[in-house]
Amino acid sequence: MDYKIKKASLEDLNELAELFDQYRVFYRQESDVERGKAFLKERLLNHESDIFVAVADGKAVGFTQLYKLFHYTKLQKQWLLSDLFVTPAYRGRGLSVALIDRSKQWCDETGACGLMLETEKTNGIGNQLYPRCGFEYDGLHNYYHWWK
Template sequence: MTGQAAQQQANQQQVNQSATQADPAVVVREAGEADVETAATLFRGYLDFYEVDVEDPDAPRAFLAERIAKDESLVLLADVPGHGTVGFAQVYRAFSSLTLTTAWILNDLYVAPSGRRTGAGRALLREVLRRARAAGVAGVQLETAYDNTVAQGLYEAEGFVREEFHVYFHDLGAATSAEG
């Protein structure tokens, strides 16, 4: 067994063991149209964390409202007793040409500072994976900043493996939702 395969197996065993030890106090639920304001507040925190400059303060809310209304993404919220709704995750459905099946992209996962170290991030991540398995999805892909070592530790502890691919992006400027 290669070193990477052994690490994957060890990570999966850790995931299987820790899956039964999730913090039962954290409640993860799917966001609906009534949750847009709450989700948008967290989304703005996420954008601030990644230093994204948003000119229109209503744009994050409008973006999430449109994704939820059109069922274009799965938005999950994490509620922690005594802290409120402290985290969110947003997943986009995609296709994998290499596996000839569906895949999910965990595009956003964020826990507000007041909810960190409560298990909310782990609970969100596990719920994404649970729903992906139930949907028969081939896998879940995510990316994070090189210096976000806290998130990287969580992802790796939950069985994610760093790929050896380079990610490229070609910025086409500010596209509006009408442009696609």
């Protein structure tokens, strides 16, 4: 399969919003393409995240979104791989790995020490994919959330 991975811009917003909506629905959120589109537009306009898009057959079929963080022990920038999604029709073709590889390359390009991510324990695909891509499971930490 012929594909390319490119850095997203506002020109990609409509297709990206559709993918982002599918991703959110996968995580049991209600579909809301317009609200997701506004969210992504704000991230792009304010340079608050970096998004890479997988393009195959002339259309966007996957993406990953990275947010900048800082690692307290390494005293360096790192990236949070917050979102990774490939449409079901294009899964199993190496696009997730290609998006992760592009994210690793982004670490090199931006002088970051690495990537971190979290996924649900029930995400069987992700929990198999990430170790295959060199991620190490961190069983030493508990992750907590506080929502307003």
